Amino acid sequence: MTLLHLALLLITLAGFVALCLAMPRHSKHLLRRTLSPQAARLTKMAGWGLLVVALALAIAQWRFSIGSVIWLGWLSLAGLALVFALPRWPWQPVKPQRPTRKKAQGTNRIPLVSAPTPAGPLTIAGATLVIALPLTVFAWQLANTGQKPLMREDALNGTIGPWNFVIAEKEQQPPEILALDVPLKQFVIRFCDRCQSEIRQAWLKVREPRSNTAAGNAFFGRGEEKTTQIPIPAAATLEDRLWLTVEGNDGRFHHQPLSIKRLSPSLATFIKERP
Structure with a gap:
């Protein structure tokens, strides 16, 4: 049973990665290049196919009432893992530098727009807690739920x-x-x-x-x-x-x-x- 849960997590994670590769922005992030339109379509189909395969495995093992809930739980965990993995990818997209603005002569000055303040550690920790807490409760309930006779x-x-x-x-x-x-x-x-x-x-x-x-x-x-x-x-x-x-x-x-x-x-x- 543990191997089945691990398989569901890995299949859903692979499905999300395939869907990311089908998007030009994320494919540049992961591969340093964009895929061709044909390759992007195939990757997108493969991603949705993997998610459907994970759902079919869960329903075959636990029937639709329980299998769909377990599938959604592992879907959330896989998505959360991918969200935290992307910013720590070995290479990151290079942000274009903003051109410096010259001061206008006279009294007319172009107002400078201040850059957004990056989120602090407490804000990031709070957001992580809000996302991870429900998933942790789900994993705990799943581990403590006995298998149906x-x-x-x-x-x-x-x-x-x-x-x-x-x-x-x-x-x-x-x-x-x-x-x-x-x-x-x-x-x-x-x-x-x-x-x-x-x-x-x-x-x-x-x-x-x-x-x-x-x-x-x-x-x-x-x-x-x-x-x-x-x-x-x-x-x-x-x-x-x-x-x-x-x-x-x-x-x-x-x-x-x-x-x-x-x-x-x-x-x-x-x-x-x-x-």
Whole structure:
């Protein structure tokens, strides 16, 4: 995951550099010469292409809702890095000297326009703080945000009936024991986009259901991801497996066994070590 974040930063930075080279002013700054119109067009296309590639990678990994935010964050960091790098480039454009004005004879004098006062160190430090503080907060939140369960490597992809799904334990921890000493474990599931309108309900439980009316605890949720919390029977074994039941809009039920050890190693360890 760290390599992916680094790749996003480098790709967006390369895209910004390519866009800078497409501008005559910045190409003189970076290359000491301007590019030809054809080369500038190609460089501009390459720059936008790299930014699009970074966005596609972020969406492929985190989907659009999260991927676009992460892309914008790295976009800001890359732009800030380029802003601070340009003034420290090995060579700088030579500023043309202003011609000295001769004093006019008599009382008529040409008013001299005073040069703008350069920004002081405190002003530069304040501007840097204003820009860098939100980006620092973004990087801190990104580092402390846990990966979504269905995007982890331990998420299980499968097929039940005509539908594809991905399921994972919500937290990689042993079951939570609440009232009445009943261990509870949460799972998250997402069906394919076209499946949403074809599925009426989905359930999950330990052990094969004896009937469709005892299929376990139902998955609930407003978005694409549905969550359920199931109890773990005291006499449960790894051979019982987790059973996913899905009812289609046509009234047909489909059942799919899932390996406890594969889907939830923490639950498997809990079952084996429980007295």
